[in-house]
Amino acid sequence: MSSIAQKKGFGATIWDFMTTVDHKKIAILYLISGGFFFLVGGIEAMLIRIQLAKAGNDFLSAGTYNEIITMHGTTMIFLAAMPILLAFMNAIMPLQIGARDVAFPFLNSLGFWLFFFGGIFLNLSWFMGGAPDAGWTNYASLALASEGKGIDFYSLGLTISGFGTLIAGINFLVTIINMRAPGMTYMRMPLFTWTTFVASALILLAFPPLTVGLFFMVFDRMFDSNFFAVEMGGNTIIWEHLFWIFGHPEVYILILPAFGIFSEIFAIFSRKRLFGYTALVFATILIGFYGFMVWAHHMFTVGLGPTANAVFALATMIIAVPTGIKIFNWLLTIWGGNISFTVPMIYAVAFIPSFVAGGVTGVMQAIAPLDYQLHDSYFIVAHFHYVIVGGVVLAILAGTHLYWPKMFGTMLSEKLGKWTFWFFFIGFHLTFFIQHFLGLMGMPRRVYTFGADQGWDLFNAISSAGAVLMAIGIIILLVNVVMTTIKNERVGNDPWGDGRTLEWAIPSPPPFYNFAQTPLVRGLDTFWIEKMEGNKKGMIFAEPLGDIHMPNNSFIPFVISLGMFIASFGALYFLDDDKPWALPVLIIGLLITFGSMLVRSLKDDLGFHITKAELLEDAKGGKTDGH
Amino acid sequence: MMKGIKKWRLFALMTTLLVFLAGCGREEISTLIPAGEVAQDQFNLLILSSIVMLFVIIVVSIIFVLAIVKFRRSKMGEDMIPEQVEGSARLEFLWTAVPIVLLLVLAVPTVYSTFDLADVSTMDVQAEDGTSTHLTVNVTAALYWWEFEYPEQGIVTAQELVVPTDERVYFNLISADIKHSFWIPSVGGKLDVNPENVNTFYLTFDQQSSELEDGVFYGKCAELCGPSHALMDFKVKSVDREEFDQWVTAMQEEEPAAVEGDLAQQGEELFGADGLACISCHATSGAGGTGGVGPNLATFGDRNRVAGYLEHNEESLKNWIEDPQEYKPGNLMPEAASLNDGEALSDQELDALAAYLMGLSVEE
DSSP states (O other): OHHHHHHHOHHHHHHHHHHOOOHHHHHHHHHHHHHHHHHHHHHHHHHHHHHTSSTTOOSSOHHHHHHHHHHHHHIIIIIIIHHHHHHHHHHHHHHHTTOSSOSOHHHHHHHHHHHHHHHHHHHHGGGTTOOOOSTTTTOHHHHHHOOSSHHHHHHHHHHHHHHHHHHHHHHHHHHHHHOOOTTOOGGGSOHHHHHHHHHHHHHHHHHHHHHHHHHHHHHHHHHOOOSSOGGGTOOTHHHHHHHHHHHHHHHHHHHHHHHHHHHHHHHHHHTSOOTTHHHHHHHHHHHHHHTTSOGGGGGGGGOOOHHHHHHHHHHHHHTHHHHHHHHHHHHHHHTTSOBOOOHHHHHHHHHHHHHHHHHHHHHHHHSHHHHHHHTTBHHHHHHHHHHIIIIIIHHHHHHHHHHHHHHHSBOOOHHHHHHHHHHHHHHHHHHHHHHHHHHHTTOBSSOSOOOGGGSOHHHHHHHHHHHHHHHHHHHHHHHHHHHHHHHOOBOOSOTTSOOOSGGGGSOSSOOTTSOSSOEEOOSSSHHHHHHHTTOTTSSEESSOSOOEEEOOOOSHHHHHHHHHHHHHHHHHHTTOTTOTTHHHHHHHHHHHHHHHHHHHHHSOOOOEEEOHHHHHHHHTTOOOOOO | OHHHHHHHHHHHHHHHHHHHHTTSSOTTTOTTSOOSHHHHHHHHHHHHHHHHHHHHHHHHHHHHHHHHHHTBHHHHOTTOOOOOOOOOHHHHHHHHHHHHHHHHHHHHHHHHHHHHHTOOGGGGOBOTTSOBSSEEEEEEEETTEEEEEETTTTEEEESEEEEESSSEEEEEEEESSSOEEEEETTTEEEEEEOSSSOEEEEEEOOSOGGGSSSSSEEEEEOSOOSGGGGGOOEEEEEEOHHHHHHHHHHHHOSSOOOOOSHHHHHHHHHHSTTTTOGGGTOOOOTTSOSOOSSOOOTTGGGOSEETTTEESSHHHHHHHHHOHHHHSTTOOOOOHHHHTTTOOOOHHHHHHHHHHHHTOOOOO
16 A cells, blocks of 8 residues: 555645545554644653652643643543544454445544544644643533633534544444454454444443533533533532543443453464453453443542442442453463564553553442542542553554554564563553552642642652653654654565464555455454465455445545534634634534535445456556555 | 451551551551541551452462463474363353452442441431530632631631541531532541532541641642642641630630730731721631631631641741732732732731731630
């Protein structure tokens, strides 16, 4: 693919990516923009740790600090972790089930551009009068009291990018239900596909409550409705419920695909079938199911009463059971295997103790009376960073190394990868382990400074030192990416040598139609089965070679999203008396969006066919223009 | 009964751990050095759950280390293909059942303690003469300070909570503006201070704060409430019942003691309605009503800190009066100059105010 891109010239490549509906290119878009936001969020994290490196530091002002913690959390969750995972889902899941693309390629592109413009809009707040400053949880009483436009940027930006995520979730659900290759029954699906499936279902069910909450917030702030205004009979606790009904499943939306990536890695690099595959699948479903029943454990101190607290405490504890099942099945997968310590495998191996540490502190906080002490202290900060960095970010780094050759056709340096790992891993534990004790020593979270008389100096200094190591690790990763791209040593179908699932049976990167002939799946780990039986082609086919119907590229998703982006600025300044242009901007933006939707609806776009002759040409090593 | 068993079982271990953890944090604020029954219960749960979790971690670690040491490719051989095991129903059962048992061990004290700590049924119990048998404090949180009203005693103070030791103290929490959270880590915690409803709980203070190095327990706001969230501290003085009663009596005197010294008298004038009118927001009598715009200053001279966190001396007080935004960004106290027709206060005026305020005291 990239050899075609080189021939095309820079402008044409950009245009190609702006109009693409190919899941593999959309994956690259997600990876690049998610990676960019990851760096932005990382810089914000470094500013936080500089500020807290010593007692009474005045590096950041109180107000700026609150903006930075808010944007750090929001960016990392919504704009970095989720999009990067969506990148892997897009790149790999259709290949794993033997599909030529996702079910709705046009919507796939629309989902990306909505996320992208939402994220850009949110971050523009830095340059347009101040970022949101009520924490990523945006609790209502503080959010309503917040001056400036920050909270409006938050609500509008997340609404737009939330639409994008919701679209992606629906798309993956339909894809997995409808587009599996012949023989790919549900219980033969690779675990990464399974976790994509469950996470997509969670997206479908969890994002609407958030959208409702954000709508209330927008209406309260812009049109003086009184959903959360206490003096008018509103109630701020409603926001907390809506936010956490979304917020808790969101954690599983992040961690389940991470589990999926690690499941693939354990099997590949132990050269062994996943131990207890069925149990792993059902544990995944159970975690997704329980994920909706535990939101109030974020609210133990709100004053819901002992009955609610006890019920939610017990419900939360139950989640430890399926999670434990997963951990032990992974351990038994590597047990008796033949372990190769490649970079992805090192991450996967390091993930186990890190995540177990994060998991057990989760159970401790499920003990409601104990949580009265731990809630909103640095203990919880340590806990969720252990889960999200020790689980999700390690999975993202592992997945980047694992799937880089499949996405770009060249392998990241193993040597530099190991350097990244050691810096990041040691830095991670140094930064966050000690924060458990800071919390127990009485340090509340979200404090911009602390006095020298509280006894927290040393541990905070150690924590900040750890953050520096993590930053070095990420810088080495960037160097690795640049060097790998320059060297550009091409690799074959199965660069790790022990691939087990369908994506490793086709070239790296795959041709834009993925499979010239749809494969026939004969069992779990279908590529492994064919390899073990000496099938040189890596798969058997379910159909003869024939014409392939493909969708056309389209610029419309970009324009629809751009219209929303423009309209948001109109909405943002709508109430300002000195900005009469706001209303026209709002209208123009919406016209662009709905106009382009109309064009899409009225204009027939029938796609095109790749002929059998072209496919044969391609198989011989010729090139087909991928549009 | 159950609590007794729990305490007895954990006593030995706790003592060992206490010694070990004594290096962790200051006794004024650390949850690891509990100074009240509630904090002690919570600490016991911490120890119990830590032991269970340590067991889990050890089991996982053993399997984990053995697996990655025994089954390395360098040992197994480059070409070795392991047996493709599908799973084991027996093992699946084992690692489903064992965690459930472990969770039950935690679930029972969790439920018990959740109801125990929320039990405020004795709050309204009255003695025969109609007075409450327990002390109740109404806490109002505001940006960024705390008001403490003792309704039964008819007194109000701010920023420094004074409580008797060795008995239950009940708290009614409500916010005057946005959501805060009331937390005294070493005594027990925490409960959110919501704007829309009163939250109620109790704490007991088993140690006199005079035994502490700093003489007070540290209280915190634990819910992000704006720029100065980090500075929204309060202090707790726990004294024995006798001393507490004396303090209450002193607070109940309607008329504050006469101001002594020329400088302080000048300060009183400045403070009053004919001067800067500080008094329109800050009451100086503990017998006053609640709902003050600014903190009640009746006990200002007895306090441990200025503005909740600055050192308690005239220097910090004068700095604070001159420019409150510098020390607590986003707080609602006006700059001194704005009350003085735009002119900054002279050094002499500041000295006078400081002398007056430092003289406000109800302690002997």
